[in-house]
Amino acid sequence: MNELEEYLAGYIQSHGSVDIGQFMIIALSHPVHGYYMKQDPFGRGGDFTTAPEISQMFGEMIGVWVADVWEKMGKPAQFTLLECGPGRGTLMADLLRVAPFKNNCEVHLLEMSPVLKALQAKAVPDAQWHESLDTIPCNRPVIIIANEFLDALPVRQFQKIEKGWMERVVNFNGREFEFKWEKSSSPLVPQQSGGRFNDVFEISPSRNTFTKSLSHLIKQTKGAALLIDYGHVQPGYGDTLQAVKEHRYVPVLRHIGDADLTAHVDFHAIAEEAKSAGVAVSGPVEQGVFLKSLGIEMRAEYLKTKAKNADDIESALHRLVASDQMGSLFKVMGLSYDTLLQPAGF
Ligand code: SAH
Numbered sequence: 001m002n003e004l005e006e007y008l009a010g011y012i013q014s015h016g017s018v019d020i021g022q023f024m025i026i027a028l029s030h031p032v033h034g035y036y037m038k039q040d041p042f043g044r045g046g047d048f049t050t051a052p053e054i055s056q057m058f059g060e061m062i063g064v065w066v067a068d069v070w071e072k073m074g075k076p077a078q079f080t081l082l083e084c085g086p087g088r089g090t091l092m093a094d095l096l097r098v099a100p101f102k103n104n105c106e107v108h109l110l111e112m113s114p115v116l117k118a119l120q121a122k123a124v125p126d127a128q129w130h131e132s133l134d135t136i137p138c139n140r141p142v143i144i145i146a147n148e149f150l151d152a153l154p155v156r157q158f159q160k161i162e163k164g165w166m167e168r169v170v171n172f173n174g175r176e177f178e179f180k181w182e183k184s185s186s187p188l189v190p191q192q193s194g195g196r197f198n199d200v201f202e203i204s205p206s207r208n209t210f211t212k213s214l215s216h217l218i219k220q221t222k223g224a225a226l227l228i229d230y231g232h233v234q235p236g237y238g239d240t241l242q243a244v245k246e247h248r249y250v251p252v253l254r255h256i257g258d259a260d261l262t263a264h265v266d267f268h269a270i271a272e273e274a275k276s277a278g279v280a281v282s283g284p285v286e287q288g289v290f291l292k293s294l295g296i297e298m299r300a301e302y303l304k305t306k307a308k309n310a311d312d313i314e315s316a317l318h319r320l321v322a323s324d325q326m327g328s329l330f331k332v333m334g335l336s337y338d339t340l341l342q343p344a345g346f
Helices: 003-015 020-029 056-072 090-097 114-123 205-221 267-276 287-293 296-306 310-321
Strands: 079-084 105-110 128-130 142-147 156-161 164-172 177-182 200-203 224-232 242-245 248-250 260-262 280-286 330-336
Touching: 003 020, 003 164, 003 177, 020 156, 020 164, 020 260, 056 090, 056 142, 056 224, 056 287, 056 296, 056 310, 079 090, 090 105, 090 114, 090 142, 142 205, 205 224, 205 267, 205 330, 224 267, 267 280, 267 330, 280 287, 287 296, 287 310, 287 330, 296 310
Parallel strands: 079 105, 079 142, 105 128, 142 224
Antiparallel strands: 156 164, 156 200, 164 177, 224 330, 242 248, 242 260, 280 330
């Protein structure tokens, strides 16, 4: 067992089984041994590759989106550009390189990992860091971007077994970790009538709380947000919790703290939460559709004329937009303080 597994086994032995949400929090963000707290997980030598790490074109297109929103806001002289979960800081660095609003924005980053904060400080030296949305200044518009952030926030799972809907939890039986099913005290358990035998239903109170705070920030500062993640547009049944290590799927209860853990984002739930806070929702649309409508193909053509490796640019474009790559699974949703803002790309 690794150190995190030792800790988790001890925790379960003294506190009892943990729900999937608690399991994700411990595995990803235990202050010392959590997956994001101790290493840089990205790229070829790491565990997974995200869109900004594939090509500069991704960050540049997000920059085009921010520039459009900023113009539609009437080009405020000062605004906050906030990225949630910036990874290595690559997206923000690519975005700022082409930004017409560079002198008008203050860059703020929401990040919990000390290892990634250090990398972000190299990529974006003038940034300011936060661990919660509560400390973001409210006296000027905030434009927020988040790529593959929501999928790292914890979900809880319920499964329909012989006894009806029960919560799926993680137990330690003295030898190994195992799933168990417990009667849930949560009022969020799906309706007893719905679902078939073995169906899994996921909820994410953490994402709902985050979306609520984000929406209040958007309303309060007359701001906007762009959320990009893999997920579904309609709610439904399915176990989407997955662990990835060295670019391969691994069993969720193996390599705890040494594998990335994510779950698909239910964009319907995000939209409902935002709307109930009075925020206008655009999309979700597929990432491929979004990037093309912002002009990624033109940008690729231009870069090809400048670069020695035109084939690399073409293959990066394909990875980002093709339906059998990231183009369809990943969705993009816009949030804004007013329906009149109508951000680009939707
Ligand atoms: N956006 C980046 C990184 C995605 S990985 C990219 O596209 O490459 C998820 C990021 O969110 C990491 O930076 C991770 O440390 C951060 N993160 C995950 N959960 C977080 C939380 N609860 N609070 C703050 N940051 C978090």
